[in-house]
Amino acid sequence: MASERLIEGLKGRVRELEAELERLKRRDLHHDTHRVKIEKMSAEVVDSNPYSRLMALKRMGIVEDYEKIRTFAVAVVGVGGVGSVTAEMLTRCGIGKLLLFDYDKVELANMNRLFFQPHQAGLSKVEAAEHTLRNINPDVQFEVHNYNITTIDNFQHFMDRISKGGLKADSPVDLVLSCVDNFEARMAINTACNELGQAWMESGVSENAVSGHIQLIKPGETACFACAPPLVVAANIDEKTLKREGVCAASLPTTMGVVAGILVQNVLKYLLNFGTVSFYLGYNAMQDFFPTMAMKPNPHCDDKYCRKQQEEYKLKESMKPKQETAVVAEEEEIVHEDNDWGIELVSEVSEEELKAASGPVPDLPEGITVAYTIPITEASSGVTVEESDHSLDELMAQMKSM
């Protein structure tokens, strides 16, 4: 009798536990339920179609062939405040493939920017991002790399993935987006893209969180990152904001969201062929000022692959019929040998550094200035960038970070 009651009791307990387990699993399933994959983008206007508002761009006369978005592969280097939002926007737009590169972990200190959530703290940024993005849009292909692209081995692997990670077998990606926060990583992307002749876009946000920019770099056609000092947006704020060693950078979800938004907008215009693609677009949040410009490459660029791409571009252009001259070729030449110092002081350059500097300062539109200038050294006084032999190492030493 006692054992029968025990058996009944245990059986009841098993039923209870099974029911509880079933309930939890259902809830869990619901939480992870993402929509099923979609074979072909539809323009049907129904609540269940995740692409209806994008396909409407065709009917509105904005984009001729929106479905083409599925044929493109984009690499996003840096999945932080700008890169994560950039990846999310591209995912929601239905990009064909995303390659994500980062070696950082999610921290609570990142919660003042969009995308990552507190429960992801401690996870690698690329893995956390992939999980969220796959749930949002399972139609996108993901390839993630949890490493620092600037080390020798990783750089080779990075080059390999850029040149062979496209949607077709062994084809290159269609675009590389730099969403990194330091000079070394930008220079690594620049080096790789010059060698591969790979178009890329650079983005950046200032240390004081109130300015940012995006820039399209087409090797041989536009200035590369090594052609001239990087351009930044003049903040028009006083000197106490100058960057100091060891000081924690400020950041805002607003500025980073705007920079990611104008970056991905430029990507869409570039890939889907609508509107005017910006070569440089700045954002000064203090005054709501958005300067634009374009910049020709420096024929004496330190990067030999940049010089090689310039030769190839010139050759290609010379073989084209006259009316097809490129947009940038029509823009004003920006590197002048005689130039005064009538530019605005920005957070990255101190007044002393500016006064002590030699070398040309590009003739820039209002609101844009250089991130640093090249100081006078014993031999190079009066020498222009074109003629100087300042190495990237020297420039890098000057740039503590961007």
Added chain:
Amino acid sequence: MASERLIEGLKGRVRELEAELERLKRRDLHHDTHRVKIEKMSAEVVDSNPYSRLMALKRMGIVEDYEKIRTFAVAVVGVGGVGSVTAEMLTRCGIGKLLLFDYDKVELANMNRLFFQPHQAGLSKVEAAEHTLRNINPDVQFEVHNYNITTIDNFQHFMDRISKGGLKADSPVDLVLSCVDNFEARMAINTACNELGQAWMESGVSENAVSGHIQLIKPGETACFACAPPLVVAANIDEKTLKREGVCAASLPTTMGVVAGILVQNVLKYLLNFGTVSFYLGYNAMQDFFPTMAMKPNPHCDDKYCRKQQEEYKLKESMKPKQETAVVAEEEEIVHEDNDWGIELVSEVSEEELKAASGPVPDLPEGITVAYTIPITEASSGVTVEESDHSLDELMAQMKSM
């Protein structure tokens, strides 16, 4: 013996189920783990501090007193493509309280914008948003209302919450943000804010997804939404993009992200007193053009509370010492009685409507134009807005949607 084996078997099964249950519960718990509440914002530079990058704005000289953000309550009306990102940015910035108003449900068709995820399809937007936002930042207070503010009963309740939903007992909110997608809702917010003398910001994105704007409205000081035809950004694209009845609007996460970004940036500048607060900032995504302007109120505005606020503002200004005149008062008067039609055609107004229209067209800066004009009627030919008696109902009938 048989019953003993059965008992052992059942005991084993119970242990198995309990272990499985424990595992699932732990996972579930981890998934919902959000960070603990934080009593006081700290500037300490550690990975575990979610406010370190925001508090750095003080050290960088951008914001004098960042902690003040916790004392503000902001109402967000419309939690769609712009409103949800707006609410998320404010949440991550550590705003004191958010009041969310929307009556819509999350649909898969919303997945081309940021914020909502497929597993939330079917949930009410305000409830889904509150759940996500609380997980992101438990320090923010939330008050959500799942209703349409334009019905009579709800409008009264909305007025009540705007005037009493602030952080102190029965105090008004500090700012109302309009992130709605239709004219009626904008007009309801305008009416409420005029009566209450409540500052608000309006935002909008065009039906073709490639332009948008934000606008700060201070009753009595700047033009309200009823003072003049709403301003929109000229898209400079051809006529086939004209809005047609029943056509599904296009939308892009990029344009909506940029508009949310410049909106919340303006909110931060307004509340925390830094930079220049924009009265109107437009975004033309096709050309990367961002026009700005300011507009004085119309002394003959249809809204009696707007006229009352104007009187009060004038009285207040006249009592101030001379040097303290407001920014807007220095701007050019925009409503002219004699005005030619040299403005650009935008998607909301057809060429025929424009030609058939009478009434004044504001003298607007390049890139900004009106959303509609007032057509000639039998009696009002040659009559200006100031003198016309067109009612809001008539204007609303003209505006199918914005």
